[in-house]
Amino acid sequence: MDGAAAEVAGALGELRARYLSAQLAGNRREALRLVIEEGVARGVTALQxxxxxxxxxxxxxxxxxxxxxxxxxxxxxxTAISHMALAHLYDHAPRAAANGKHIIVSCVEGELHDFPARLLADALDLAGFEVRYLGASVPTSSLVELLCRQPPDLLALSVTMSFNVPALRAAVQQVRARVPSPCPIVGGGSACGWIEGLAQELALAGTADNALDAVRLAQRLLGVAR
Ligand code: B12
Incomplete structure (x- = not known):
């Protein structure tokens, strides 16, 4: 995190504490009010x-x-409140001009943590990418079929649990073997951080451990200006 980013993170600490309290109280309206009225309406970006x-x-x-x-x-x-909050932000936040590049964001087969992938998909979308977001536990065979029918410019695979890393390996291998002219593949999610050398082993085009770095990675790989 650079200096400016650390400053924003610090300044948002109080908002985070109030959001967390609203989550734990099950207060959906307050959580949504906080992210909009105390967040984006005060000049904080949706990504922040x-x-x-x-x-x-x-x-x-x-x-x-x-x-x-x-x-x-x-x-x-x-977590249900955070799903609502993402949807609410998606609806309220300004979107950058469309850049014409298509990205598919998917969890690997077996991976039930779709929230991280959803946050990533929203961030890429708001940055101007055309995003197709597939959600949790997508069967590898079905992912391959979709990629053959409607190839994207980039495939982003999310894996949170280390026991789902074999499914990531299978997805990467199947995409490369069965999709004609496969696009670059990026990976992310906590499991990618927990297993050293995974990106090199799978020859991924890149990894990132948060949505901001993932957006920058996609922009660099696809030659899109920031
Ligand atoms: C909510 C939650 C669940 C929910 C998921 C709901 C959902 N729809 O996503 C449910 C209840 C299903 C669940 C289940 C389980 N969970 Co869970 N879960 C969580 C929790 C609390 C929050 C996840 C989250 O939203 N994180 C916030 C996101 C936004 O952060 P993030 O993951 O870092 O994502 C960012 C980056 O990784 C990156 N990124 C993500 N994907 C990608 C992809 C690409 C290509 C790129 C470039 C970047 C990128 O961008 C994201 C956004 O910035 C975490 C705690 C945690 N620390 O994350 C535990 C956690 C991940 N779960 C855990 C466990 C143990 C489980 C279960 C095994 C529990 C059980 N006994 O059944 C199961 C496994 C399910 C499965 N088969 O996948 C443990 C994992 C521990 C470990 N080291 O293995 C954690 C860490 C909780 C804990 N502290 O113990 N879980």
């Missing part, structure tokens, strides 16, 4: 709210869950 408020609150939810301070029910409630 996505990363420094919603993403960080989700990670905190994970920590509370791991430490048994909240149960699965509260985690589900909190």
């Amino acid at each position: 709210v996505q990363l420094h408020v919603i993403q960080e609150a989700q990670r905190e939810i994970g920590r509370l869950w791991q430490e048994n301070q909240i149960g699965i029910a509260e985690e589900h409630m909190a």
Whole structure:
């Protein structure tokens, strides 16, 4: 994180704490009000709210869950609120001019953490990419069929759990073997950070551990000006 980004993250700390409280209270209206009225309406970008408020609150939810301070029910409630918040931001945020480049964002087969991929898809979309977002656990064979029918310029595969890394390997291998002129593939999600050398092993065009760096990576790979 550079100096300016660290400053924004710090300034959004209080908003994140209030958003997290609203999540834990199950207060959907307050959570939506916070991201819009206290976020984008005050000049914070949608991406900054996505990363420094919603993403960080989700990670905190994970920590509370791991430490048994909240149960699965509260985690589900909190994550459902974050899905709503993303949709609300998507609707309210300005979108950059369309750049004509097509990206498919998909979770690998078995991967149920679609929230990280959804946040990524929204960020790419708001940056001007044409995004087709496929959601959770997409069967590899079906992904390959879609890529053959409607090839994108870039494929972004998301994998959070390390036990789903074999599905990432299978998807990359199947896409390269079965799609005529396959596009570059980028990977991300926590599992990519947990397994050293994965990007090199799979000859991925790149990886990123957050949506901002992922947008920059896609812009660089596809020759799109920032
Ligand atoms: C919500 C949640 C769930 C929900 C998912 C809901 C959903 N629709 O996504 C449910 C209940 C389904 C779930 C299930 C499980 N979960 Co869970 N989950 C979480 C939680 C709390 C939040 C996830 C999230 O939204 N993170 C916020 C996102 C925005 O951040 P992010 O993941 O870093 O994403 C960014 C980057 O990675 C990057 N990125 C992501 N994808 C890609 C792709 C590309 C191409 C690129 C370039 C970048 C990129 O951009 C994203 C946006 O900036 C996390 C905690 C955490 N730390 O994340 C645990 C967590 C990931 N889960 C965990 C566990 C253990 C599980 C289960 C095994 C629990 C169980 N016993 O059943 C299952 C496994 C399910 C499966 N088969 O996939 C553990 C994993 C621990 C580990 N090291 O293995 C965590 C860390 C919780 C914890 N602290 O223990 N989970």
